[in-house]
Amino acid sequence: MSYKTEKIWLDGKFVNWDDAKVHVLVHGLHYGSGVFEGIRCYKTCKGSAIFRLKEHLERFYNSAKIYFMKIPYSIDELKDVIVNLIKLNNLEECYIRPIAFRGLGGFSLDPRNNSVHVAVAVWPWGEYLGEGVREKGVRCTISSWIRVQNNMIPMMAKATGQYINSILACTEAHLKGFDEAIMLDSRGFVSEGSGENIFMVKNKTIFTPPTNASILLGITRDSVIQIAKDMGLKVIERDISKEELFLADELFFTGTAAEITPIVEVDHRPIGDGKVGPITKSLQQKFFDIIRGYDNNYSDWLYFI
């Protein structure tokens, strides 16, 4: 198993990977009552550094707040846990998965009296959407599954249960022979990928769906918006229609797992000339310079361990 490491942190203790277990009757398993994060630690030219750790942990606590979950550790305590866990597992570069979930305490759908468990795991993880996709891009389909709407489940929280919607879309895309799904919102506008935000380039301007399109407010999305603006590019957050996708000059996904992944085809229509476009390439280049520690203008995005 590629994600098997030495240690996992669970409820205050570093335990062996094989011992990081929970009971089958925990609330989170039955009803998806958990919140989680996905963070990356990169090997930079100055040592290992975690990308935008503060923002990820803030989102973790905000997700928990929405669901009345009190995480019994401070942000600083969890920062130390993450750093120590990476060191204990001797990893220079890894994906970091903090999770908080409701434990035993009954099966009421008001789980405020159930216990809250917190765990952190780290493991090496390469390109999320497949090997070589940074250079060659991915082929996508527009999902028959609609993104869960903000007023059904708050999409700004990263809760475990809501990912069942992404699981349907991603599995459907794979069964149809595509690499990833693009989901529309309940109004028919573009929302996001099953686990990534989406950007469109048209006439050298960059567009991305706004928060009311039921998106997760991605930290990579925020980073790319800032980088693009600093590069002098115009970035507009507005609704995008399905046909605009087909006629885009360039499309790409952003996400902690997906980083910046070009989209070269949507439902058998090549995007632009079907190759990775120049603006996507220059954003990728800048992003990788930043995460590798070569660009001092963004050094506050790196938390050295």
Ligand SMILES: Cc1ncc(COP(=O)(O)O)c(C=O)c1O
């Ligand atoms: C549904 C969804 N959208 C977008 C993203 C991208 O968010 P971030 O850049 O913060 O990883 C993710 C990944 O966490 C996600 O699961």
